[in-house]
Amino acid sequence: MALARLRRRLDFWGGATLVIAVILAVLLILPILRVLLLSFVDADTGGFTLGNYVEVFTRNYYVNGLKNTLFVGLMGTLGACLLGIPLAFFTARFHIRGRAWISTLAILVLVAPPFIGAYAWIMMLGSNGFITNFLESLGISIPTIYGAHGIILVFTLKFFPFVFLMTQTALNAVNKSFEDAAENLGCTPWQRFRQITLPLVFPAISTGAIICFVLAIADFGTPAILGRGFRTLSTIAFAAYRSELGGLPTMAVTVSIIMMAISMLALLAQRRILARRRYASSLTNLPVRQKLTGWRNVAVHLSCHATVLIAMLPTLVVVYTSFLKTNGPVFVGGYGLESYARIWRTAPEAITNSFVFSIAAVILITVFSALISYIIVRRETAASGAFDFLMMVPYLVPGVVMAIGFVTTFRSGVFSGFSVGALLILLYFIRRLPYGVRSTTSSLRQIKPSMEEAAVNLGAPPLMAFLKVTVPLIVPGLVVGSLMGFITAINELSGTLIIYSSGTITMPVQIYLAVLDGEFGLAAALSTLLLLCTGACVYVVFRFADNRESTFV
Incomplete structure (x- = not known):
């Protein structure tokens, strides 16, 4: 009986480990290797150089x-x-x-x-x-x-x-x-x-x-x-x-x-x-x-x-500027909501895309943060050590590098079926996954494994024990990590600029283009909206985090 339960436990977490290893290999290691290999390719002949x-x-x-x-x-x-x-x-x-x-x-x-x-x-x-x-x-x-x-x-x-x-x-x-x-x-x-x-x-x-x-x-x-x-x-x-x-x-x-x-x-x-x-x-x-x-x-x-x-001061200036009266791109004196009205006329798609892509990425971050953190903390294997190390890589890889790696990997060959929107979601997911993993790992280390072991010994399948016992205990860490992932994902600019198309423009890209075009009122209104979303997430993190200062660094 005990042997059967042990086999089920190993099967479940062995399968989860394999799935995570494949995802990290495809979304993290492969794009970086692709970028590295392309740097030794002659653009004219295709040979090594x-x-x-x-x-x-x-x-x-x-x-x-x-x-x-x-x-x-x-x-x-x-x-x-x-x-x-x-x-x-x-x-x-x-x-x-x-x-x-x-x-x-x-x-x-x-x-x-x-x-x-x-x-x-x-x-x-x-x-x-x-x-x-x-x-x-x-x-x-x-x-x-x-x-x-x-x-x-x-x-x-x-x-x-x-x-x-x-x-x-x-x-x-x-x-x-x-x-x-x-x-x-x-x-x-x-x-x-x-x-x-x-x-x-x-x-x-x-x-x-x-x-x-x-x-x-x-x-x-x-x-x-x-x-x-x-x-x-x-x-x-x-x-x-x-x-x-x-x-x-x-x-x-x-x-x-x-x-x-x-x-x-x-x-x-x-x-x-x-x-x-x-x-x-x-x-x-x-x-x-x-x-x-x-x-x-x-x-x-x-x-x-x-x-x-x-x-x-820059944040205060942006918010103040967003309420200045404008006539098109020109400030005409006084205060008004013309810049916000222009958002709904000219940039509703950017707002929708930013939230859809970021929320979709956060859902993935939440699910995989829980699984990866459990493997890192509870299972002392070579895979857990490798996962812990790989969670440092996205911190060191600039957004431009990852985005170019995604384009060169997923726009041709075996993985060419991804849409632009899907690529942006996956890019946000893999780049911001470490926020969720680090936060959830910190919470999980404070929980004794005896409670999970008791549930398994009483006959609960490993997945049920994980969902019913472990997940409720690490909810604060999951929430903090997911919100930090959302904050950084919705503000992503460099990677998005490489990948996006006309139908997948986001708020940071729209702000960047508006600044280049001299549309400062539109840029200020969109920036204020982005800052408002960020501030709301920070407030929620404050409520869940035990140490708010360490959470953000």
């Missing part, structure tokens, strides 16, 4: 793009650290009024699409931006937002919450004895911070910095909107793909592989640095927040609140 890489590393067009990508990526990461580390230290070490408000605003900045921030900065500091015009009326001339400095500004203000939230969590867990000992030995506050506190939280800082760097070099919308001739690898890959339509996109995939290689090298470098030293400390004698007085109290409060408010 290293010429694509030779051209990328010798032709100025590509070399400059590589330099530009590394420059804005590194500078944006540095800027994020310069904002995030002091903010984390102040909120972790001192009594700051509105501390929860600061964390909430930082999270809202984190989940808002970066291309919306780029568009908002054009409204403020573009050639005809209201801040530019105001300063010119005072006789002050400033450079416009276009170019490398604008891209770095957007990256800094967009990605600093990663550094802030992760460093704040680490600072709250530092053993206070180390800092007290340094103070007793005569160290100044700056020496204590630089020599004791900073090394202890370096793993968190470096992890946040790596996330910033990887996202910055993969970002397409910001350099595409603000670049004005300043090209990065993401915009070069997109342009190369569009120019190679009808043939093999060899140069596009070669550039894409280089982007992915940079991300992986950055991660390996961080792990190598961390492996050289020990950073552990006991979770005892935790720090106590101090109360500041006088000008220091005022300065710290101003610094903290000003940082998050400036970062939120």
Whole structure:
């Protein structure tokens, strides 16, 4: 009897493991391998060649793009650290009024699409931006937002919450004895911070910095909107793909592989640095927040609140602009709802597609997150270890790379039967699946397996035990992971731009095209709608998540 139950259990989870392995192989490994192999193909002869890489590393067009990508990526990461580390230290070490408000605003900045921030900065500091015009009326001339400095500004203000939230969590867990000992030995506050506190939280800082760097070099919308001739690898890959339509996109995939290689090298470098030293400390004698007085109290409060408010400024500008009165693409003064009325006339399809594709992807994410998480946590097999490793891959692969891989894999040959809509759903699913898996895995690790084993011992089939016992217990993790997947899927731009057709346009693509056409009112209204959906999801995540800060990083 017990042997029969064991056989049924093995059969069910063995079958689930096989299905998941096939799905990951087809939707994740195969597209990446396809991109990698195409980078060694001669577009004219179809033969093997290293010429694509030779051209990328010798032709100025590509070399400059590589330099530009590394420059804005590194500078944006540095800027994020310069904002995030002091903010984390102040909120972790001192009594700051509105501390929860600061964390909430930082999270809202984190989940808002970066291309919306780029568009908002054009409204403020573009050639005809209201801040530019105001300063010119005072006789002050400033450079416009276009170019490398604008891209770095957007990256800094967009990605600093990663550094802030992760460093704040680490600072709250530092053993206070180390800092007290340094103070007793005569160290100044700056020496204590630089020599004791900073090394202890370096793993968190470096992890946040790596996330910033990887996202910055993969970002397409910001350099595409603000670049004005300043090209990065993401915009070069997109342009190369569009120019190679009808043939093999060899140069596009070669550039894409280089982007992915940079991300992986950055991660390996961080792990190598961390492996050289020990950073552990006991979770005892935790720090106590101090109360500041006088000008220091005022300065710290101003610094903290000003940082998050400036970062939120693009979002506020977008919402405000959406209510300005327009006549077509022209703002005519006063307030009105013309921009929202234009949405329903000109972009209803984009709204419908965004929700349909994202919800369909989230359904898949929810189902497979539960199955994959169970296999990773409960079944110690080679497959579970492989699944856990593969869940890191979508984080490192830029959207342009995955989209090109999907196009080259599923538009011809054995898998050519997929429609454009289906490809977008599958792309969103595989790219956002790690959010669901990580969140659900975290919940499942807190549940003792004895309850599931009891259900099986009482005669419940493995599937029934999983559905009746395990799933209800991991619902919070499933909800949080699925909502995070929805937030990022509905805001996807770079991958959608590669795949979409006229009938499958989404809100991010519509916003991007509206900005390029100077339709700022329409772009603002659509952006506000997108931000509203994102904000609603964030609110629900807050209600379900035990630790809202860690959930979003």
